[in-house]
Amino acid sequence: MNTDQFLVKSDLKYIDKASFTWQTPSNIALIKYWGKSNPQIPKNASISFTLNNCHTITTINFERKLHSELVSESHQNIDFDLLFEGKPKEEFKPKIAEFFKRVQEYCPYIFNYKMIINSENSFPHSSGIASSASGLSAIAMCLMSLEKEINVDLSQEFINKKASFLARLGSGSASRSIEGPLVVWGNHPEIEGSSDLFGVQFPHKVNAIFENYQDVILLVDKGEKQVSSTIGHNLMINHPYAENRFTQANENLTKMSKILQHGNIKEFINLVEREALTLHAMMMTSNPYFILMKPNTLEIINKIWEYRQEKNSNICFTLDAGANVHVLFPENEKENVLQFIDSELSIFCQKKQYICDNIGLGAKILTP
Incomplete structure (x- = not known):
């Protein structure tokens, strides 16, 4: 290097x-x-x-x-x-x-x-x-x-x-x-x-469906994380599943590259959500182990799954190293998804607070 x-x-x-x-x-x-x-x-x-x-x-x-x-x-x-x-x-x-x-x-x-x-x-x-x-x-x-x-x-x-x-x-x-x-x-x-x-x-070149993609961040927990990212990364040393995970992530990036170019949004949803849950699975299987998700994180995930099935929506979620939920969706669903977030998901946020964002x-x- x-x-x-x-x-x-x-x-x-x-x-x-x-x-x-x-x-x-x-x-x-x-x-x-x-x-x-x-x-x-x-x-x-x-x-x-x-x-x-x-x-x-x-x-x-x-x-x-x-x-x-x-x-x-x-x-x-x-x-x-x-x-x-x-x-x-x-x-x-x-x-x-x-x-x-x-x-x-x-x-x-x-x-x-x-x-x-x-x-x-x-x-x-x-x-x-x-x-x-x-x-x-x-x-x-x-x-x-x-x-x-x-x-x-x-x-x-x-x-x-x-x-x-x-x-x-x-x-x-x-x-x-x-x-x-x-x-x-x-x-x-x-x-x-x-x-x-x-x-x-x-x-x-990225398919048009992913242009101006929306991200609404649901503030489930605005406090500081119990475990810093630095500590979390270090716990991958000697983690029993680490090497398989590193291989999986690189393979998933190959898949994501094709998805972004070809615009297969159903595959995008599946891969993004699996990646989010895999990240937290690695945390839960570390030694020492820890859980950054909160009960309301899981409530939101289940609500998103229900809404996606009922409305045939392309909404999905991802998580960073914390309890907050990033709700991702294409711009053409913005009006409907924002109504859903305000009426059904905001109640799981601290003081009903969330941040409307988009890619920059x-x-x-x-x-x-």
């Missing part, structure tokens, strides 16, 4: 101050990744819909350190403050500090700046809507905006690729939040350009 391509190889023209604001989305995997090796290398390839309304907005203010504030190379430290939704969030800082530590080889310029990070989500953090994906991809895009300022020869294609590479070092799924509407992360023989190091856009195109710069 060629990581040298992401090293800074030219002289940098440092600027004294800069500020960048990026809005980057969450994503929802159709073929799941669960299990990794260091440094953040997936055990199988995955593919996701990039979301649109579930996003993080992050501003980083960079101020160049005075010469007297710089220390010898062996004692360099990364200087940053973090505000989340306008308030200091000390419990988030260790994860961000670890991220900066992992990317420092590829972004050595960060030692020369003090950073103030202001971040906010359009959805509840740490509740299984991939807040790490949107949050860390936003930081990665801000870093690449700075790198573009001090190294003007960078192309947008390279910026997106390196941002995905950097984001991956903080959260694997964050590599899939730079672009859209469909992104593959993980080396796969049938996906041209795919890599374990960064996400790539799905390279094939990835990161957007908001800096004036």
